[in-house]
Amino acid sequence: MRVGELDLEHLQQRLASTGLKVSMGPFTVSIRSTTLSGLIDPLRYLYHDYVICGESEISDYHVRVAPPSNIRRWIHPQVQFLMDGNSPFRPFPARLAFPLLEWGINWCIATRAHQFLLLHAAVVERRGRGIIFPAWPGHGKTTLCAALIHRGWRLFSDEFGLIRPRDGRLIPLPRLLPLKNESIAVIREFEPEAVIGPDFTKTRKGTVAHLRPPTGCIKRAGETTQAAVIVFPRWQSDVPTSLEPMPKSQAFLMAATNAFNYEMLGETAFRAITELVKTCSCYRLSYSNLDEAINVLEQVAIQGNE
Amino acid sequence: MLRDIPTVKMTSKSTEKWRVPDNTRLIWVSWDDEFILFHSQAGKTHYLNQVGAVLLQELETNTYSVSELAKKLEKRLGLDISEEFVKRIESLLARFDHLGLVSKHSPLSN
Known part of the structure; x- marks a missing residue:
């Protein structure tokens, strides 16, 4: 039920x-x-x-x-x-x-939830490939994730990149997406059919409205996947869309410092991130236009399947 | 650049021997010339360049003085060893000592 x-x-x-x-x-x-x-x-x-x-x-x-x-x-x-x-x-x-x-x-x-490595990251799946978006507050992670899941990408999580240390699998946690401030209107315009709750004004993070993930994402919450790509996104006004490969050592350090429980898990987390970075392509994405960003990310998803 | 190690003034520092303590477990991962190291006992992760990594890897396998380490680095990395470079090694060792990655080795402890 x-x-x-x-x-x-x-x-x-x-x-x-x-x-x-x-x-x-x-x-x-x-x-x-x-x-x-x-x-x-x-x-x-x-x-x-x-x-x-x-x-x-x-x-x-x-x-x-x-x-x-x-x-x-x-x-x-x-x-x-x-x-x-x-x-x-x-x-x-x-x-x-x-x-x-x-x-x-x-x-x-x-x-x-320390049975998992908890990255502060959005995670989506496209063409069977897990794509992780670790990001710091204000870098546009939730907005990008909200846009992707309304263009056919499957939501794993907007907030927690859950990685099971024993096999490196990504675990879905498709919770509501808390859109904040300008991104509420951006997503309403981007996807008029998006299911968004009421605006809660004057919270500690400004105005917040929650987006319900598409039904299919919630139904498939038991289907894990393997990570294939790590993208560090950054929204900036009026910048051209660019996706650049990133040195793996840098990706490692950024993923580790961004995890909620890296220090707590110690060696387990070190080994999990090492495997993750070894097996994934790593990129840095700058964008201001959601459609352009999605097009660029589609290419990444396609390349991996060729 | 000075290539001749013996011309470096010998101080008590240069005769001290260093090594990674026996009970220390280091886990390495590297990409190109960049190294990431997990220090199990401390639960800390460190990012190292090639010089730092080679120095520490040498001290994992044996006990060396600063001048011996300078020769090792010269051989492994093809670096020209200067007095300034030796000071850099001393500084690196002091930093590693502070982090618990290396310790001074007393012959009496054998």
Whole structure:
């Protein structure tokens, strides 16, 4: 059963009682919440295609979004994110309950999922080849990824490049894509059919709106692939599109410094990134035009299959 | 450039012997003339150029003084050895020592 098949009453019941267990790639997340319209409406809309796990399924993360128990619930209502009953963040305004849930789940993965090497990267698949886009904030990773998945590329993840150390396979984690500020309008114009939730203004990252991945990407969340290309993207205004090969040693260092848990995994991470860089073609992409960037990346995907 | 190692003034530094400690495990990967090294005990990754890498690889296999290392580098990399270059080796060794990659070797420890 998928979240979209659950009527509002039952969805509220689950959130308020045992929790809504949602399958997100390799993780099962149990979400609990009191009745917060700012959370339930976008959750119902944006999680529409995600699979609800059975009651007996073991959850990787037990999360809860609820008002803090203080007087602020009456004056300027707030919500807090809790994992296993502990709150790692300060409370947010209640109207930001949904983005808080999304950031909170990402936080759980970034700080707990050390069975994987976690690159801070978008990952997509084209023609059976995994393409990793490690990037720093502001380099246009999410916008590029959002555009690619609406041109037939399969989403693995927008935020976490999950690599299984024992065999180097890329693991899909097709979560919502948090579009920010100008990129919301850019993607609305680029793909008018894109399923985008409400604008949440005045967050710590400006305005955020979440993009639901195409249904096929969520359905294929169990299909892993092998990485073939690493592209370090950088969006800059008014630059010609260019894709240049990158020295492997540089690609190694950039991938390692960009990983969430490189130091924690130590030798395991070193060996995983070594294999990754050895087997992948490495490039640096500068772009300002999404269509041009996609055309250039199509060539990379085609070349590998020739 | 001075090619003649013995003309380099012998100091206590140049007679000291260095090596990679026995319990240190280094994992190497290289592309072209660039080397990346994982130091298992410290859990640290280091990026090295060819001179640094060759120097460390020599010290993984044996114990050498600065002047002996200079000769090794001259032979392996075809470098002209100058007084300035010897100072660079000393500086590299001090850095590697700080990172726990090499240590001074006392003959008494044999």
